[in-house]
Amino acid sequence: MTAVLERATPSDIADLRQLYYAVYGPHYPTALGTDPAEMSRLIEDPDTLWLVARCPDTDGLAGSAAIHSEAGSRIGRLEGLAVHPGQRGTGLAGRLTEALCARTLDAGRLDSVYATVRTVSAGPQRVVTRNGFRPMGILPNAVDVSCRESLALYARHSAGVLERRHPVTEVPAPLAPLLRNLETSLGISYAHTLPTAPSPAPPRAPAGRLEMIEAPAFVRRRFHERFPDSDQWFYPLHTPNALLTPDDGHFEVYAYLNRTGGYCALVAGHPDPSAAAAWLEPITRTLTRAGAGYVESLVPLAHHSALSAFLAQGFIASALYPAMRRESDGFHDYVVMTRTTEQIDFRGVVVDKPLQPYMDSYVAAWASTYLPAPPAPEVVS
Known part of the structure; x- marks a missing residue:
């Protein structure tokens, strides 16, 4: 029945x-x-x-x-x-x-x-x-x-x-294949979004210790103190349970760490995400030691400099969520920037036809990020 x-x-x-x-x-x-x-x-x-x-x-x-x-x-x-x-x-x-x-x-x-x-x-x-x-x-x-x-x-x-998506004038060039995939998949247009060179990488983080505080109730209270207005951050359905900060406390990064699933989401940064841009590498290492084999963050498609900072630290634009966040009468697009510190094995992955272009663009992006560029051909005179 x-x-x-x-x-x-x-x-x-x-x-x-x-x-x-x-x-x-x-x-x-x-x-x-x-x-x-x-x-x-x-x-x-x-x-x-x-x-x-x-x-x-x-x-x-x-x-x-x-x-x-x-x-x-x-x-x-x-x-x-x-x-x-x-x-x-x-x-x-x-x-x-x-x-x-x-x-x-x-x-x-x-x-x-x-x-x-x-x-x-x-x-x-x-x-x-x-x-x-x-x-x-x-x-x-x-x-x-x-x-x-x-x-x-x-x-x-x-x-x-x-x-009703807000237009974006430019994005870092490595995101261009992802935009083309969305145009085909959803029938939307990024014809007026120009791929440009990524912004210069932030300076390397100074020497110093990075502390990680895992006290969910304390982190939740402090997070709401730092961000009383949800317009200052956006990460739906993720409540941070971990706080990362350097010795001098000049920034705080709030994260949701799921030890069972071995993944982590970077939810917000105080006073501004740019303050932690140079620390993305040590932040990722710290989270890896804590059991996160996969780290992701949501970045507005319109934030060229933030996307560039993640790209410079080995993150890859893995997905794009158009019209994810409502603002007044319009919507903002968001990019899912991801990094995995474990070996990727796609041999057991089954990809249906509509998903295949995303798999292809991810593999190409990973190769350009982590494999050495081929040597220039020798010129024989």
Whole structure:
């Protein structure tokens, strides 16, 4: 019989944990499918829509998915999409995804929803593609499940949002292939955005010790003291739990570190991100020692100097999220700058056709960043 879709309730938590174990094994890296307290909080959170698919004859759970957002935010994240192995091939993943989008995007509650999609098979990519999501980039080594996995970034926008993007006049030239991919994938135009030479690299960080403070409650309080106005920073659905600062304290970098998944997001810098630009290398090394094999940061497409600073420190423009942030009547595009300190192995990655150009451009960008330039041909007179 056809599974019935309904909102998850706290009484479903035990069955949900069994479902995620059946689908992902013991290595699922997020609390959504493993931590009963966090699952209960999300189920009761008014900014989270969590649906389950229930078998009417057995009352057991055949699938689950959620769209999570934040108060005051109009961007959501599709997460926890899981279909019981016995129900695969029934179209249930697509039903769950479309039902969630209909109640959030189509209902006008959100401007866009994004998903980080596994690349161990083409199935997850095809599910979101069939439901209106479009690829925006590749996130190499983004999460540690049973091994290091690369993810793909997809998003779906509400009608009319992409047409209201703020124009950007210039970007560092290494981002040009990413812009061309977005033009093809989403049918948008960057014809008036000029690729220019990156800004000069910031000076090397002076000698000094970098301290890392992992005290989530303290970091959260200090973060809100430093950034009482959310217009000063933007990193949806990531609350910092770590603080990095040099001996003299002339800057503070706030980060979200997930030790289980082995990844980290650089959320904000005080007094300004430029104050830490010269320290990106030691910051990355410190986070690597703390267990982050993958580090990412969101940078506005319009911030040429910030993008240049990340490029100079070995970060690669892996994805571009157009119309990610609303400002008055328009939207700003954001670039996902990533760096992985672990060996990248794409041999097990399955890339569906719409995602292939992003894989190709990432590989080319990685090679130009980390491989020596070929010697100039000798001129024989």
